[in-house]
Amino acid sequence: xxxxxxxxxxxxxxxxxxxxxxxxxxxxxxxxxxxxxxxxxxxxxxxxxxxxxxxxxxxxxxxxxxxxxxxxxxxxxxxxxxxxxxxxxxxxxxxxxxxxxxxxxxxxxxxxxxxxxxxxxxxxxxxxxxxxxxxxxxxxxxxxxxxxxxxxxxxxxxxxxxxxxxxxxxxxxxxxxxxxxxxxxxxxxxxxxxxxxxxxxxxxxxxxxxxxxxxxxxxxxxxxxxxxxxxxxxxxxxxxxxxxxxxxxxxxxxxxxxxxxxxxxxxxxxxxxxxxxxxxxxxxxxxxxxxxxxxxxxxxxxxxxxxxxxxxxxxxxxxxxxxxxxxxxxxxxxxxxxxxxxxxxxxxxxxxxxxxxxxxxxxxxxxxxxxxxxxxxxxxxxxxxxxxxxxxxxxxxxxxxxxxxxxxxxxxxxxxxxxxxxxxxxxxxxxxxxxxxxxxxxxxxxxxxxxx
Numbered sequence: 189x190x191x192x193x194x195x196x197x198x199x200x201x202x203x204x205x206x207x208x209x210x211x212x213x214x215x216x217x218x219x220x221x222x223x224x225x226x227x228x229x230x231x232x233x234x235x236x237x238x239x240x241x242x243x244x245x246x247x248x249x250x251x252x253x254x255x256x257x258x259x260x261x262x263x264x265x266x267x268x269x270x271x272x273x274x275x276x277x278x279x280x281x282x283x284x285x286x287x288x289x290x291x292x293x294x295x296x297x298x299x300x301x302x303x304x305x306x307x308x309x310x311x312x313x314x315x316x317x318x319x320x321x322x323x324x325x326x327x328x329x330x331x332x333x334x335x336x337x338x339x340x341x342x343x344x345x346x347x348x349x350x351x352x353x354x355x356x357x358x359x360x361x362x363x364x365x366x367x368x369x370x371x372x373x374x375x376x377x378x379x380x381x382x383x384x385x386x387x388x389x390x391x392x393x394x395x396x397x398x399x400x401x402x403x404x405x406x407x408x409x410x411x412x413x414x415x416x417x418x419x420x421x422x423x424x425x426x427x428x429x430x431x432x433x434x435x436x437x438x439x440x441x442x443x444x445x446x447x448x449x450x451x452x453x454x455x456x457x458x459x460x461x462x463x464x465x466x467x468x469x470x471x472x473x474x475x476x477x478x479x480x481x482x483x484x485x486x487x488x489x490x491x492x493x494x495x496x497x498x499x500x501x502x503x504x505x506x507x508x509x510x511x512x513x514x515x516x517x518x519x520x521x522x523x524x525x526x527x528x529x530x531x532x533x534x535x536x537x538x539x540x541x542x543x544x545x546x547x548x549x550x551x552x553x554x555x556x557x558x559x560x561x562x563x564x565x566x567x568x569x570x571x572x573x574x575x576x577x578x579x580x581x582x583x584x585x586x587x588x589x590x591x592x593x594x595x596x597x598x599x600x601x602x603x604x605x606x607x608x609x610x611x612x613x614x615x616x617x618x619x620x621x622x623x624x625x626x627x628x629x630x631x632x633x634x635x636x637x638x639x640x
Contacts, residue, residue: 194219195310200229200256201241201272206297210239213299218306226252231263237309240289242273242280251280254287261288266316268309272297304348311373312344327368330511331504335496339366342493347373352443352463354488356470357495359617360542363466364426366493370464371422378421380414385430385624392435394451397442403452415448419459428465428488429474430622433481440484463488468617498537498544505532508541512548520552527562535569539614546611599633602626606635 197214199207200223207222214220223229226244238260242253257269271284274295281292291305315329316337329340343366346353353370355363364381371379387395394403398413414423425431431439442448443463449456465488474480498505506529513522524532537543547568555564606615616626629635 193217195236195306195313196221196234197306198223198229198233198235198238198240198260200238200244200253202244203241206241206272206295209297209299210302213297213302214306215303226256229256229260231259234264235260235267236313237268237270237306239270239272239293242271242275242284251275251283254283257284257287257289268312270305308344308347311347312341314373315340315344315369327365327372329362329365329369330508331501332507333501333503335501336504339493339495343369344373346370346491346493349491350462351490352465352488353491353493354471355464355466355493355495357466357468358497358540359468359613359623360540360611361495361497362541363495364424366495367422367424367464367466371424374422378418379424380418380421381424381426382414383426383623385427385622389432389435392432393438396438397448397450399451400453403450407452410450413448413450415442415461416457416459418461420461422462422464425463425465427468427623429467429469429471429480430624433479436481436484440481440487443484443487468622469620498540502533505529505544508544509548512545513552516549516552522552522555522558522560524560525562528560528565531562531565531569538618539609539611540617543609543611543614595633598629599635602629602633603635606630 194217196219197210198221199210201207202224204224207220207224211220221230221233221235238257240253240256240260242251244252244256251273253271253273257271260267260269269289271281271289271292272295273280273292276294284292293301293305329336329343353367355366357363367381368379371377382395394407394411394413396413396415398411398416399407401407401410446458446460447456448459471480471485471488475482475485506524509524509529509532513520513524532544532547539546547565551560551564551568554568555561557564602615602619605618606612609615609618612626612630613623616623619626621629
């Protein structure tokens with residue numbers, strides 16, 4: 189993400205040396221505003237960030253800083269505030285956090301720490317203020333709810349993080365968007381994304397680490413692996429839960445050493461790649477079930493982001509809905525009515541944001557008026573809303589045998605789930621199976637993937 193635009197920083201401190209030290213430390217694209225006394229603070233002015241000293245009244249032990257923080261945030265709720273003090277009293281520090289400060293810095297200030305804090309603040313403001321009219325292919329996190337703000341803040345906190353990052357959440361809730369935002373805030377660098385479930389087990393090592401010519405039948409030239417291609421950047425591994433145990437050991441070794449040896453090669457090379465992984469399933473539970481290596485989980489959870497399902501951030505549906513309508517090409521200039529949005533919020537969204545996107549695309553195409561009403565929405569979601577009833581078999585043909593009966597029932601369940609979600613990934617999540625397993629079942633039972 190670009191930091192070419194200017195940012196404003198308010199410094200509230202009665203010590204002129206602090207002002208001078210910060211002026212020397214802060215990058216040139218930050219404009220500084222100084223207040224040496226309580227009376228000099230211009231609360232109504234807009235600031236991106238503020239560094240506030242806790243003891244601003246000479247000759248008294250009273251800490252006026254928390255009151256200043258609360259008053260600043262009342263005028264600008266999105267202000268990022270850092271509290272400062274040479275008094276490391278725990279009660280004082282906790283009071284600052286309760287007043288709204290995001291961080292507490294001990295004096296004397298360290299220039300490196302100040303720079304790091306400002307970089308993360310820049311990243312958060314960039315995430316908050318992506319131009320909604322920018323190129324539709326640009327990556328942005330859509331939503332202004334408390335949950336969305338928490339996600340944006342967490343992504344910004346990870347700016348400059350070189351260790352692996354685990355992103356967890358149900359299918360369709362935005363894990364790849366989060367991964368790409370993590371990547372983009374680091375500037376120009378490689379980004380390699382791969383769905384682990386799509387890599388055949390016997391080709392995993394070749395795909396991840398590459399191979400040399402003649403290493404096996406069909407290896408007619410040298411091949412660079414995904415880890416090597418991502419050298420100096422980010423490697424995003426989606427659906428990491430689908431990785432077999434034997435391959436998990438190979439990934440773990442790479443994470444621990446950074447060593448890459450192409451299949452058939454005699455020598456290894458070392459690459460520096462940040463690995464970002466995403467999982468649709470709780471990996472902690474998979475470890476308990478013996479389906480995922482505990483040591484690999486420890487390595488992957490150096491940093492963690494948990495994305496809530498759409499049903500837990502319904503406040504974002506209006507913004508998401510309008511975003512998807514605006515992204516439609518050709519543009520149909522449609523919008524939701526209040527009752528249309530209310531109908532969207534009543535639905536459970538098993539396929540999360542991805543399912544909402546599909547529904548908005550279809551509503552944009554099929555609704556007869558320039559605005560999308562409650563009846564348009566309920567007509568489209570009615571099949572899904574009414575499909576929760578379990579199938580009932582009153583007559584069983586035992587001549588078919590148990591195996592065939594089980595196969596028929598499984599096919600019926602998969603077909604019903606797919607008709608409900610109209611999306612393969614959402615179906616896999618609903619049935620609590622991997623996407624690769626679902627694709628095998630769709631082929632096995634000759635269930636055609638139907639678009640809504």
